[in-house]
Amino acid sequence: MSGFLSSSIGKKLIMSISGLFLILFLVVHLTVNLLLLLGSEAYNTAAHFMGTNPLITSIQPILALGFLVHIVYAFILTAVNAKARPVKYEQVSQSHSSSLVSRQMLPLGLALLLFLVLHMIHFFVKLKVTGEAPMIVMEDGVEMHNTYLLVGSLFQMPLYAIMYIFAAIFLAMHLSHGFWSAFQTIGWSNEVWRGRLTWVGYAVAGLFGFGYAIVPLYFLIFQPITL
Amino acid sequence: MANINVKLKIWRQKNEKDAGKFDVYDLKGVSTDSSFLEMMDVLNEQIIQGGGEPVAFDHDCREGICGACSMFINGRAHGPDTAVTTCQLHMRSFSDGETITVEPWRSSGFPVIKDLMVDRAAFDQILQEGGFVSINTGGVPDANAIPIPKDDADASFDAATCIGCGACVATCKNGSAMLFVSAKVSQLALLPQGRVEASRRAKAMVAKMDELGFGSCTNTGACEVECPKEISIANIARLNREFLGANIKS
Numbered sequence: 001m002s003g004f005l006s007s008s009i010g011k012k013l014i015m016s017i018s019g020l021f022l023i024l025f026l027v028v029h030l031t032v033n034l035l036l037l038l039g040s041e042a043y044n045t046a047a048h049f050m051g052t053n054p055l056i057t058s059i060q061p062i063l064a065l066g067f068l069v070h071i072v073y074a075f076i077l078t079a080v081n082a083k084a085r086p087v088k089y090e091q092v093s094q095s096h097s098s099s100l101v102s103r104q105m106l107p108l109g110l111a112l113l114l115f116l117v118l119h120m121i122h123f124f125v126k127l128k129v130t131g132e133a134p135m136i137v138m139e140d141g142v143e144m145h146n147t148y149l150l151v152g153s154l155f156q157m158p159l160y161a162i163m164y165i166f167a168a169i170f171l172a173m174h175l176s177h178g179f180w181s182a183f184q185t186i187g188w189s190n191e192v193w194r195g196r197l198t199w200v201g202y203a204v205a206g207l208f209g210f211g212y213a214i215v216p217l218y219f220l221i222f223q224p225i226t227l
Numbered sequence: 228m229a230n231i232n233v234k235l236k237i238w239r240q241k242n243e244k245d246a247g248k249f250d251v252y253d254l255k256g257v258s259t260d261s262s263f264l265e266m267m268d269v270l271n272e273q274i275i276q277g278g279g280e281p282v283a284f285d286h287d288c289r290e291g292i293c294g295a296c297s298m299f300i301n302g303r304a305h306g307p308d309t310a311v312t313t314c315q316l317h318m319r320s321f322s323d324g325e326t327i328t329v330e331p332w333r334s335s336g337f338p339v340i341k342d343l344m345v346d347r348a349a350f351d352q353i354l355q356e357g358g359f360v361s362i363n364t365g366g367v368p369d370a371n372a373i374p375i376p377k378d379d380a381d382a383s384f385d386a387a388t389c390i391g392c393g394a395c396v397a398t399c400k401n402g403s404a405m406l407f408v409s410a411k412v413s414q415l416a417l418l419p420q421g422r423v424e425a426s427r428r429a430k431a432m433v434a435k436m437d438e439l440g441f442g443s444c445t446n447t448g449a450c451e452v453e454c455p456k457e458i459s460i461a462n463i464a465r466l467n468r469e470f471l472g473a474n475i476k477s
Contacts, residue, residue, distance in 0.1 A: 007433060008403075008443035009467055056415030077443055084335050084402030084442030088239075090249065091328045093302030094400070098454035103400055105445065180419040181446040184460070191461045 009185075010014070011077055018070040023204070025063055026171075037218055040148040044136060047123060047147040051127065078106050102177045108170055115167040122154060123147075127206035153227060155199045155219035164216040172209025179204050230256045231323040235270060237282055238330045244337050249328075259319040263306060264289060264296060266318055283342040291315040298343055299330040299396070304394035304453045311454045312392060332397035335440040340371065349439045350391050350407060356435040357428035358411045360421050373419050375466030383417035386410040388456040395458075396448035401442030406450040408436050409466035410458045416469055426473035433470050435451065 004010045032050060035043040049054050093105060101108065126133040127145055136146035154160045179201030183189050189197055219225075232255045240247030254273065257266050266288050271281035287295035289318050296313040300306035306316040319474060329343060337345040387410075395406035415421025421428075444463060451460045 003434075007470075008437050008441075009433060009470050010474075012443055012467075013471065076444075081401035081403070081442035081445075082442055085333050086335050087333050087438060089302065089330055089333055090236075091330070092301040094449060097303075097398065098400075098447035098449040101445040102445070177446070184446045184464050185444075185467055187464050187466075187471055189461065189464040191459060194461060194464075 008080070011073055011080075012185045014069060015073050015077065018066050018073070019178050019182050021066045022070060023175070025066070026208055032209065033215050034211065036148065036151060036215050040136075040146075040212065041125045041138070042150045043151075044138070044144060044146060048144040051145070067116070071109070074106060075107055078199040099177065100175050103179075104163060104176065105177060108174045113166065115170070116161075118163070119167075122160075123150065124131040149206060149225065152219050152225045155216040156223050156225060156227070161216040161220035165213045168209050168212035168216075171212060174201055175205035175208060201225070229259045231259060231318065231321065231325075233257055233266075233321060233324070234326040236326055236328045237343070238281070239332075239342055240339050242341060247339070247356060257318050259317070261318050261320075262296070262311070262314055263300070263316040264278075264314045273301050283340075283344050285344050286314060286344065292444065294392035295436055297332050297345060297347070297392055297394070299332060299397055301328055304397040305392075309452070310455055310457050312390075312394075315455075317334055318358075318384055332393050333439070334393075334396045335400045336402070337393060337397065345393070347391070347393050349394065349441075350404070352439065353404070353408060353432050353435045354411060356431040357424065358415075358432065360415060361424065362420070363458040375418060379417045383414050386413035386417070386458065386462055389414075389454075389458050390454060390456060394455060396441060398453040399442065399444075399451050400447060400449065401445055403444045403450075404436050404439075404441040404462050405444040405466065406454060406458055408432050409462035411467050413462040416465065427477060429466060429469035430473045430477075433466075 032046050034042075035046045066070065089106040127147065127150070133150045135143055136149070137143050155164065159215075180189075180194070180197045183197050185195070232253070235254060236249050236254045238247060239250045244406065252274070252381070254266070254270050254272060257269065261269070264284075267282065267284060274281050285295045285297050287293045289296075290312060291312045294312070296305075298305065298313045302315065305311060305313045307320050330336050330347045331337075331339050332342045333346075334345075335347040337347055342344050389407060389410035391407060393407070396402055396404050399406075412425070412432060415428065416425040446460070446463075448460055451458060
């Protein structure tokens, strides 16, 4: 088995499985995000549940591992692939034979990694580490972080809203190749399913891109929180 | 028939150790009906008459079926035309006064022998690991003794049209040999005679491919676009399936 995982296809399989796992995370994350559009109570309750439910919090280390594996193997594979062509071509014309996104998965991934770090600083650190996020007492007397205020007030600043919208676009681009690619690597593709999976991939990418962009866009345009 | 003048920027390298460099040649009155290799022949005669060393390049059948010719022309394997090898590329695909850049395949698995010639023995080494059916065939069997579904036979034949030219490796941004290996694995795995050894074959050929320093596939699909035989990357999915299945079984 160790020989299998160190083979080129084995490493690719690790990329594909970890990628699909991260897509599951994106589904959950987006579902909670969209509650921001419903208002303070719905979102704060959901965020409180996600932060305190033992089942959810116990999955957190696995999620972190998923990110780590996906990122580390991206670098390993890129390093191995770079060695396969020690002398570069003087002239390369690739625009007709492959999509720009499919060739730029690492740069897109790096942009998302940079975003992930900033995203953690904006929210995760304030909620989980320093605890400096504002608090709120709900009608039933439970005290929790006012995550709605934390997120919403950030998104009402144009700089941050635009940054999060761009991250959504980069994510959509990354997924527009990554989704289909994951299935191809597992071997779940053929002449028929290739076309179908490509379109499902575009749909998934579009939904995530739209879903993640709509929240900062909503706060930026409507400014629902009076500061 | 028209004649054009072209400027050729060609990679010159004395041997594997030499650093190599580009030389530029002016070639006048090239017939647009001549093939790219015929144009190279004319260029070489001009170089020889001038007392120079002719450009070394691989070629054999010159009718698009042997897979010997291997030039990276204007940034593309086998040049700007689709579904053809360099020998079937014609000068009508170029315009008058154009500068044409010609490079060898670039891959750590294909070291340069001289100028535009590369050593593609790596492909033979991969084939030696399992690109065959190891049974004693005996006499010629009766036709249709083993029924094979038409779709399988067609898919197998499509994979078998791979001529092993190496354009897939040359084109791939990762220098991956997956299209070649997947074609060779597929053509046998789809038929009952080759099915028996399919798992062993996939494992052995992938191990050799990795050992020889080819990169890994990132599914850009560029290889199938540049492949002169238009081998589909559906074969790569099949290879992945075979390889994963083989490793789960053992």
